Amino acid sequence: xxxxxxxxxxxxxxxxxxxxxxxxxxxxxxxxxxxxxxxxxxxxxxxxxxxxxxxxxxxxxxxxxxxxxxxxxxxxxxxxxxxxxxxxxxxxxxxxxxxxxxxxxxxxxxxxxxxxxxxxxxxxxxxxxxxxxxxxxxxxxxxxxxxxxxxxxxxxxxxxxxxxxxxxxxx
Numbered sequence: 224x225x226x227x228x229x230x231x232x233x234x235x236x237x238x239x240x241x242x243x244x245x246x247x248x249x250x251x252x253x254x255x256x257x258x259x260x261x262x263x264x265x266x267x268x269x270x271x272x273x274x275x276x277x278x279x280x281x282x283x284x285x286x287x288x289x290x291x292x293x294x295x296x297x298x299x300x301x302x303x304x305x306x307x308x309x310x311x312x313x314x315x316x317x318x319x320x321x322x323x324x325x326x327x328x329x330x331x332x333x334x335x336x337x338x339x340x341x342x343x344x345x346x347x348x349x350x351x352x353x354x355x356x357x358x359x360x361x362x363x364x365x366x367x368x369x370x371x372x373x374x375x376x377x378x379x380x381x382x383x384x385x386x387x388x389x390x391x392x393x394x
Contacts, residue, residue, distance in 0.1 A: 224340050224344075225340055225343055225344060225347070226257065226260065228344070228347075229347055232260065232347070233260050233261070233262060234257075234260060234261045234262070234283075235261075235262045235263075235264065235275055235279070236248075236261065236262070236263050236264070237263075237264045237265065237267060237272065237275065238265060239265060240263055240265050273306065276302065276303060276306035276308060277306055279303075279306075279308055280308075280346075280347065280353065281308055281309045281310065281311065281343070281346045281347070281353060282299070282300070282303035282308045282309070282310040282311070282328075283310070283311040283339070283343060284297070284299060284300070284310075284311070284312055284313075284318075285311065285312060285313045285331060285333070285339050286312075286313050286316050286317075286318075286333075287313060287316065287333040287334050288315065288316050288333060297312060297317050297318045297320065297321040297322070298321065300312055300318060300321040300322050300327075300328065300360075301321050301360075301363070301364045301367060302364075303360065304321075304327050304328075304357070304359075304360025304361060304363055304364045305360070305361060305364035305365070306361075307354075307357035307358060307360065307361045308353075308357050308360065309327070309328050309329075309346050309352070309353045309356035309357050309360065310322055310327060310328030310329075310356075310360065311328055311329050311330075311331065311339060311342045311343060311346070312328060312329075312330050312331070313330065313331060313332070313333045314330045314331065314332055314333060315332075315333060316333060318330060323359070323363065326356065326359050327356055327359045327360040327363055328356055328360065329342040329345070329346070
């Protein structure tokens with residue numbers, strides 16, 4: 224659907240190329256007739272990975288919860304944001320912790336191909352929106368330092384200790 228309007232669009236997938244999941248993905252790509260438009264990479268150096276981010280228009284990763292398996296925090300959304308990319312992710316699987324919906328990117332319902340296509344179309348059509356979200360993603364990533372994360376953990380522990388001591392009448 225998106226390729227019709229953006230014929231030069233290519234999709235880059237970085238990750239493990241072993242196992243059943245990869246082979247199923249390859250089969251789906253061939254069945255969809257988009258094999259020439261998908262590029263696979265694995266075992267990249269940091270420099271090569273940064274170069275891919277820097278040549279991208281946006282970042283898309285839409286995992287879906289499978290039984291007890293969930294993507295988790297999604298550090299790659301923050302990595303993409305740090306490189307000024309607007310991102311597209313899935314709701315209810317950890318991306319919400321890394322993506323501010325409507326600010327640094329767009330969160331779509333899991334397994335909703337139409338919503339993902341609409342989000343991608345919106346970002347590809349609107350360079351100003353991509354830039355605004357990319358800048359917000361960069362700002363968010365820059366604020367996410369080890370010292371800031373440590374302060375957040377300290378605040379959580381302090382709150383838990385405070386609530387625990389007051390709950391048991393220890394104050």
